[in-house]
Amino acid sequence: MKPHEDKEFYVGYTEKAPPGIAKYVRLHVILMLLAVAATSLVLVMSQRPPDPGVFEFGTYRNFEGWIVEEPFPMLRMERPGRAYQSPTHSLYTLVVFGKFSANNAVKGLNGKKVRLKGSMIYRDDQIMLEVSDDPIEVLEDPGFPKDDLFGRDLGKITLAGEIVDSKCFLGVMKPGNLKVHKACAVRCISGGIPPALVVKDKEGNARYFILVSPEGRAMNKEVLDMVAEPVRVTGKAVGYDNLTLLYTDPRDIVITR
Amino acid sequence: MGLNYQAVGWNPQKKVYDRILVLGVLLYLIVFIVGGFIFFPTATIETLLIRAFGTAAMVLLHIILMIGPLCRLDTRFLPLLYNRRHMGVTMFLTALIHAFLVTMQYHAIGDANPIVSIFTANTAVDSLGGFPFQPLGFFALIILFLMAATSHDFWLRNLTPPVWKILHMGVYLAYLLLVGHVVLGVLQAETSPIPAVAMAVGIVLVVGLHIAAGYRDKVRVKERAHGTDYIDVCGVFEIPEKRARIVSMSGERVAIFKYDGKISAISNVCRHQNGPLGEGKIIDGCVTCPWHGFQYRPEDGRAPAPFEDKVPTFRVKLRGDRVMLHPIPNPPGTPVEPAVIGVDGGRR
Numbered sequence: 001m002k003p004h005e006d007k008e009f010y011v012g013y014t015e016k017a018p019p020g021i022a023k024y025v026r027l028h029v030i031l032m033l034l035a036v037a038a039t040s041l042v043l044v045m046s047q048r049p050p051d052p053g054v055f056e057f058g059t060y061r062n063f064e065g066w067i068v069e070e071p072f073p074m075l076r077m078e079r080p081g082r083a084y085q086s087p088t089h090s091l092y093t094l095v096v097f098g099k100f101s102a103n104n105a106v107k108g109l110n111g112k113k114v115r116l117k118g119s120m121i122y123r124d125d126q127i128m129l130e131v132s133d134d135p136i137e138v139l140e141d142p143g144f145p146k147d148d149l150f151g152r153d154l155g156k157i158t159l160a161g162e163i164v165d166s167k168c169f170l171g172v173m174k175p176g177n178l179k180v181h182k183a184c185a186v187r188c189i190s191g192g193i194p195p196a197l198v199v200k201d202k203e204g205n206a207r208y209f210i211l212v213s214p215e216g217r218a219m220n221k222e223v224l225d226m227v228a229e230p231v232r233v234t235g236k237a238v239g240y241d242n243l244t245l246l247y248t249d250p251r252d253i254v255i256t257r
Numbered sequence: 258m259g260l261n262y263q264a265v266g267w268n269p270q271k272k273v274y275d276r277i278l279v280l281g282v283l284l285y286l287i288v289f290i291v292g293g294f295i296f297f298p299t300a301t302i303e304t305l306l307i308r309a310f311g312t313a314a315m316v317l318l319h320i321i322l323m324i325g326p327l328c329r330l331d332t333r334f335l336p337l338l339y340n341r342r343h344m345g346v347t348m349f350l351t352a353l354i355h356a357f358l359v360t361m362q363y364h365a366i367g368d369a370n371p372i373v374s375i376f377t378a379n380t381a382v383d384s385l386g387g388f389p390f391q392p393l394g395f396f397a398l399i400i401l402f403l404m405a406a407t408s409h410d411f412w413l414r415n416l417t418p419p420v421w422k423i424l425h426m427g428v429y430l431a432y433l434l435l436v437g438h439v440v441l442g443v444l445q446a447e448t449s450p451i452p453a454v455a456m457a458v459g460i461v462l463v464v465g466l467h468i469a470a471g472y473r474d475k476v477r478v479k480e481r482a483h484g485t486d487y488i489d490v491c492g493v494f495e496i497p498e499k500r501a502r503i504v505s506m507s508g509e510r511v512a513i514f515k516y517d518g519k520i521s522a523i524s525n526v527c528r529h530q531n532g533p534l535g536e537g538k539i540i541d542g543c544v545t546c547p548w549h550g551f552q553y554r555p556e557d558g559r560a561p562a563p564f565e566d567k568v569p570t571f572r573v574k575l576r577g578d579r580v581m582l583h584p585i586p587n588p589p590g591t592p593v594e595p596a597v598i599g600v601d602g603g604r605r
C-alpha cells in the first residue's frame with residue numbers, strides 16, 4: 001500500500017473529504033473537465049463538413065407552372081428570358097411535408113396550370129418544392145405545353161455513384177447521404193420521394209440521375225436495398241429540361257461494396 | 258453516524274458531485290454546438306444536437322468505465338466512485354435524448370412506425386460495411402435503461418445482489434454494442450481519420466486500465482492454497498492499524514483487520530455492491546467500506562442497528578506474530594472471538 005492510503009480515508013457521507021484526497025480529486029476533476037472540452041472540440045471539428053444544399057424551411061413562396069404527374073409529381077416552370085436560354089423551362093420536383101411524395105396533392109392535375117405555395121429545396125441545378133398544405137389553385141387552362149417537353153436521348157450508360165433520396169440530399173438533411181443517413185433515405189424513397197443516382201466527377205461536382213423503371217414509371221420500393229451504397233447502374237439516360245432520368249431495370253443496379 | 262450510511266438521500270459530497278457532473282455535460286454540449294456553428298456555419302441544428310448528445314453519452318460512458326479501475330490503481334480516486342450512480346443515470350438520459358432526436362429525424366413522419374423502422378430500414382446483416390448499426394444503439398439503450406431504472410439501492414435489495422450485479426455487468430455488453438454502433442455507423446461515413454482515432458483511444462484507455470488494475474490486484478493479493486486447517490497468511494506487523502490485509506484462497510477473498518490490539522477476519526466482499534472491504538478502514542469500531550461507506554462490526558460481520566446486512570466471518574488465531582486463518586467461512590453474521598495480540602502469543 002502507498003503511504004497516503006493509510007493516512008486518509010474517504011467516506012462520502014461525511015461533511016468534507018480529507019484535505020489530501022480533496023486536493024488530488026480537485027486537480028484531476030479540473031484536468032478531466034479540460035479533457036472533456038478538448039474532446040468535444042476535436043470531435044466537432046473533425047466531422048465531415050455539412051453538404052451545401054439549402055432548404056428554405058418555413059419560408060413559403062408562390063410558384064406558377066404546369067403539373068406533371070408521371071412518373072413523379074413535378075412543376076414545370078418557364079424560365080425568365082426563355083428565348084436566350086436552353087433549356088427554356090425548369091422542372092421542379094414536388095414533395096410534401098415529411099417523408100412523402102406529392103402524389104396525392106397533385107392527383108388529377110396533370111397538364112393543368114396551377115399556382116401553389118412551397119418551400120424551396122435546392123442544390124446545384126436541382127430544385128424541389130415542399131408543397132404547403134394550402135389548396136393548389138388551378139389557373140385558366142392554356143393546355144400543357146407538350147410541344148416542347150421533348151426528351152433528349154442521352155443513350156445507354158453505366159454510372160458509378162450512390163442512390164440517395166432526392167429530398168434529403170438536396171438540402172433537408174445534412175448529412176443527407178451515406179450510411180448514417182441510409183435508414184432515412186430508405187424511409188423517404190419508400191414514401192415516394194424520387195430516388196436519385198448521384199455521380200461525382202473528379203472535381204467533386206455532382207450530376208443527378210433520377211431513377212425510373214424501364215417503362216418510365218416511378219421506381220421506389222425496388223431500389224430500397226441499394227440505397228446509400230456504392231453502386232454501378234446501367235440504364236438509358238433521357239434529359240427533360242434540367243432533369244435527367246435514368247430508365248433502369250433494378251437488376252442492373254449492382255452494389256460494388 | 259451509522260444512520261445515514263445507507264447512501265440514501267443527498268449529502269454535501271453528492272451535491273458537489275452532481276454539480277460538477279452537470280457542469281461537465283453542459284460544457285461538452287455547449288462547446289460542441291457553438292463550435293459546430295463556428296466551424297460549419299451551414300450545419301443544421303438537428304444534426305449538431307444528435308451528435309452532441311450521442312458523443313457526450315459516449316464520453317460519459319468512457320469516464321464511468323474508467324473510474325472503477327482508476328480507484329483500484331489509486332484509492333484517492335474513490336470520491337469519483339462514490340456517486341457514480343448519478344453519472345450512470347445522467348449518461349442514460351443523454352443517450353436517450355440522442356436516440357429520441359435521431360428517431361424523430363431519420364425515422365418519423367414516414368410510411369412506417371419509427372421504432373419498427375430502426376430495425377427494418379437496413380437489413381444488410383450479412384455485410385460488415387453495410388451492417389445495420391442502429392439496432393445496436395437501440396439494444397444498448399435498453400440495457401442502459403434497465404441499469405438506470407434499477408440503480409437505486411431499493412432494487413439492489415429486491416433483485417438480490419447477485420442478480421443486480423449480473424444486470425450491472427451489462428454495462429460491458431452495452432459498451433461493446435456501442436463501439437459497434439459507432440464503428441459500423443458514423444465512422445463509415447467520415448472523411449477525417451480523427452473520429453476513428455478518438456474511438457481507438459477510448460477503447461485502449463478502457464481496456465488498458467482494466468488490465469492494469471487486474472494485474473495490480475493479482476500482484477497485491479497472493480493466492481493461497483485452500484485447505485481445511487488454519488493457514489499462515491501474514492505477520493501481525495504487515496497489517497496497518499485500523500486497516501486490513503486481503504488474502505485470497507481459491508478465489509475467495511478475506512479481509513484481516515487489525516484494530517485496538519485485536520485481529521478479526523471477515524469476507525472482503527461488501528454486501529452493497531461488492532466493494533473491497535479490505536481496502537476500508539475501521540471507523541467507530543466498524544469496518545467501513547471504501548466505496549459507499551457501508552459498515553460491519555469486525556467481530557461478527559454484522560452492520561450496526563438498525564441495518565441488517567451481514568457478511569461471512571472467519572476464525573483467526575495467532576502463532577507468535579503470525580496470523581493464522583481458518584479457510585472455511587462461517588455463515589454471515591456469525592460472531593468470532595477476535596485474536597488478541599500479546600495474549601495469544603503475538604507481540605503488540
Ligand code: HEM
Pocket residue numbers: 175180181304307308309311312313314315318352353355356359360363375391392394395396397398401435438439442443
Ligand atoms: C434507439 C437507439 C439509437 C438509435 C436509433 C441511434 C441512431 C444513430 C444514428 C442514426 C447515428 C448517426 C447520426 C449521424 O451522425 O448523422 C448515431 C450516431 C451515434 N450514436 Fe446513436 N443511436 C441510438 C442509441 C445510441 C446510444 C444509446 C448511444 C450511447 C452512447 C449512442 C451513441 C452514438 C454516437 C457516439 C454516435 C456518433 C456520433 C453521431 O454521429 O451522432 N447512440 N446513432
Ligand code: FES
Pocket residue numbers: 527528529530531532533546547548549550551
Ligand atoms: S458500500 Fe457500496 S460497495 Fe460497499
